[in-house]
Amino acid sequence: MAKRKNEAQWVEARKRWQIKVQVEGDRPMFTCESECEKRRTSACSEKCKKGKIAAEQKADKWLESRTINENTRCDVLLDRFLERIKLTGGTSHNHTSESFIRLYIRPRIGAKKIGKLTQNDLQAIIDFAYSGDHSALSDKIKKDRKLADKTLRNIRATIMSFMKFCRGEKVTMFHPDTLTLPASAKKSEKTILGIEDIITLFTVDTALKFGKHVLDEYIHAYRFAVVTGMRPGEFIGLQHEDITGTKVTIGRSINTYNEITDGKNENAARTYTLDAHALKILEDQKRMLMKLGKISPYIFPGVDNGHVKQNRIYRSWKRYCESNGIKTGTTPYELRHTFVSVNTQMPDALKKLVMGHSKNMDTHGVYNHEKADDMNNAATYIDDAFKKILGW
Numbered sequence: 001m002a003k004r005k006n007e008a009q010w011v012e013a014r015k016r017w018q019i020k021v022q023v024e025g026d027r028p029m030f031t032c033e034s035e036c037e038k039r040r041t042s043a044c045s046e047k048c049k050k051g052k053i054a055a056e057q058k059a060d061k062w063l064e065s066r067t068i069n070e071n072t073r074c075d076v077l078l079d080r081f082l083e084r085i086k087l088t089g090g091t092s093h094n095h096t097s098e099s100f101i102r103l104y105i106r107p108r109i110g111a112k113k114i115g116k117l118t119q120n121d122l123q124a125i126i127d128f129a130y131s132g133d134h135s136a137l138s139d140k141i142k143k144d145r146k147l148a149d150k151t152l153r154n155i156r157a158t159i160m161s162f163m164k165f166c167r168g169e170k171v172t173m174f175h176p177d178t179l180t181l182p183a184s185a186k187k188s189e190k191t192i193l194g195i196e197d198i199i200t201l202f203t204v205d206t207a208l209k210f211g212k213h214v215l216d217e218y219i220h221a222y223r224f225a226v227v228t229g230m231r232p233g234e235f236i237g238l239q240h241e242d243i244t245g246t247k248v249t250i251g252r253s254i255n256t257y258n259e260i261t262d263g264k265n266e267n268a269a270r271t272y273t274l275d276a277h278a279l280k281i282l283e284d285q286k287r288m289l290m291k292l293g294k295i296s297p298y299i300f301p302g303v304d305n306g307h308v309k310q311n312r313i314y315r316s317w318k319r320y321c322e323s324n325g326i327k328t329g330t331t332p333y334e335l336r337h338t339f340v341s342v343n344t345q346m347p348d349a350l351k352k353l354v355m356g357h358s359k360n361m362d363t364h365g366v367y368n369h370e371k372a373d374d375m376n377n378a379a380t381y382i383d384d385a386f387k388k389i390l391g392w
Helices: 031-039 049-066 072-086 091-109 119-131 149-168 195-201 217-228 232-237 276-292 311-324 334-341 347-353 363-368 376-389
Strands: 010-011 016-020 029-031 207-210 210-215 247-248 270-273
Touching: 016 049, 072 091, 072 149, 091 119, 091 149, 119 149, 149 207, 195 217, 195 376, 217 232, 217 276, 217 311, 217 334, 217 376, 232 311, 270 347, 270 363, 270 376, 276 376, 334 347, 334 376, 347 376
Parallel strands: none
Antiparallel strands: 010 016, 016 029, 207 210, 247 270
């Protein structure tokens, strides 16, 4: 860190302390005004020592953030890392990274110098996150909760990204080995629809609302998700122009923050053939929209004819499940797992294409459940599988 060689000076005309520091041509000025505001006055009534200290502390903090080397504390680099993420990532990624750093990474390594960081320091982050001993964290965090395997993997990915950032900043050459995850970390259990649940979904159009069975306006969205394997954000973002004949092109997704994105990964943008069941569902949806008088570019519009929000789909789906005796543990995203469970015998290469998985995603291992029949190609596989369940 560049050392400050000057002190804050009292400016009588402005009744405040101020100091200027310089690094690489930048020469900002810092004052004691925020300290004065705490005392509910716009200016210092006298040459108070607190005002001088406050101005100098601001200058020191700025110098620390601008000058980095192997002796830089990790918390300074973590701040810069988060700034980089905000420029390059979406809201969801930013929020997740900020939470992992604030709750698990900064408490363990924030005070350490980057040049002194070791493999054990980084492993301690994973061990701490899994330990469940989070008594020092916010009351909003369950103090005795052991994090699941997937969350630990995401924390590990954030750590490795941070270290890559630090190497890029030329403050360290440390390239850590892969961090070990606890073998006992809980693997998330996926809930799927059973055969009877699928039959119910495709034969019952209503849900209870204010004590009465009424048409569920998103019934075709649920059905479409099951027969296509699309993520909620993908079928929510689907527009009429994305369908050409029997082909569907997925080029956008709408996340939980109501942002339109390019999708979860580089393979999320894809084009494939819809089977007869998916095409019929789209026709049924068009007829329903005409009956309801809805005109929208979106296939499954919201109340204002724009795109529907994910939380509305979630609440509507849960109400439909509770109204019709379907497992309440199933979520809109897990309808995607149901798709895979129905199509177990589909070749993995076709499955990746249809579902938009990244190349290193173990589709079978992550999503597979027992329940499927033999098929020849993606559209035929899907059509035959649901035909055997639904009879049409």
